[in-house]
Amino acid sequence: MDPATPPQPFAEFRDVTFGYGTRTILDGVSFTVPRGKVTALMGASGGGKTTVLRLIGGQQRAQRGEVLFDGQDVGKFDNAALYLARRRMGMLFQSGALFTDMTVFDNVAFPLREHTQLSEALVRDVVLMKLDAVGLRGARDLMPSEVSGGMARRVALARAIALDPDLVMYDEPFAGLDPISLGTAARLIRQLNDTLGLTSIIVSHDLEETFRIADHVIILANGSIAAQGTPAEVRESTDPLVHQFVNALPDGPVRFHYPGVSIEDDFGNVEGGRS
Ligand SMILES: Nc1ncnc2c1ncn2[C@@H]1O[C@H](COP(=O)(O)OP(=O)(O)OP(=O)(O)O)[C@@H](O)[C@H]1O
Structure with a gap:
């Protein structure tokens, strides 16, 4: 390949529209997930970030536009192609807790025993x-109830990379972690991305830590991309x-007050304004 040609993005949304029922969540959204990089997907709650991950994973299909996974349109995959694509994806969901009745070892072994x-x-x-x-070889025989929240997240991370995926998607990987565990998890995500040659997508509300480790940031708002670029550009x-x-x-374009009747309508005209 010509060194001047940037590699093909690992994933790409081209003019994607998607909604649940009649409610549009993504409205003509286009963005790229650069190959080999850490991409952060951010934006206000309910903006559709998890939905983007579900579209890449093929759990949902775009109603218009294309979702490309390594150059191929996920929307056109049959079940066999979807299965193969999913084998190349590792997913770490906040809710994806460990199996509590299995040791740390068996939790990580689970996808290997299921799929190989x-x-x-x-x-x-x-x-x-x-x-x-993930620094937990010595913890292999512990039960999930015997490890801290930060360690449990690292075990889940080991499980997400068990099948040697090309793409790892993290949904809120830092939620509920103390600052030290959070920093450890963030550095680990960055380090695994680089040493294992992965492409990573992180959905996170933790702006500082996420901006610190991301190469590329995408901000979703009101069904569109409000910004994308390096953390500095954003x-x-x-x-x-x-x-x-x-x-x-x-307060700003996203209002602090939920829309409703004016304050005067609720309280009458109070001299001196709001007080
Ligand atoms: N299966 C579903 N059926 C109907 N509505 C849904 C479904 N899943 C999500 N939604 C709605 O779609 C919107 C986008 O959800 P999504 O989970 O993608 O947002 P998000 O940006 O990940 O939010 P958060 O940051 O709070 O996790 C939300 O308003 C949510 O209530």
Whole structure:
């Protein structure tokens, strides 16, 4: 390949429209997920970030436009193609808790035993390698109830990479973690991306930590892309909505007050305004 030609994006949305029922969630959205990079998908709650992951995973299909996974339109996949594509994706959902009745080892072994014909000796080697990558080889025999929240997240991470995926999607990987565990998880996501040659997508509300490790940031708002670029480019965006978001301002295009009747209608005209 010509070194001047940027590699094909690993995933791409081309003019994608999607809604649940009559409610449009994504309205003509286009963006790229660069190959080999960490992409952060951010935006206000309910903006459709998890829906984007579900469209890439083929759990939902676009109503218009194309969702490309490694150059192929996920919307056109039959079940066999979808199965193969999903084998190339690791997913770590906030709710994707560990199986509580299995050891750490068996949790990581689970996808290998389900989806491969590997012998138990090979399963053991792969599990220990994955646990080593997240620093928990020594915790293999513990039960989930015996590990901290941060460790449990790392076990889930080892499980997400058990099948050597090309793409790992993290939905709120930092939720509920203390600052030290959060920093560890973030660095680990970055490090695994680089050492294993992955492409990573992180949905997160933790702006500082996410901007620190991301190469590419996409901000979704009101069904559209409000900004995309490097963390520095997004920080400098003059779009009022992006400005409100990256500076965590309570009021801006996204209103603090839920729409309703005016304050005068509720309380009458009070001298001196709101007080
Ligand atoms: N299966 C579904 N059926 C109907 N509506 C849904 C479904 N899943 C999600 N929604 C709605 O679609 C909107 C987008 O949801 P989504 O979970 O993608 O947003 P999000 O940006 O990930 O939100 P958050 O940051 O709060 O997790 C929300 O208003 C949600 O209530």
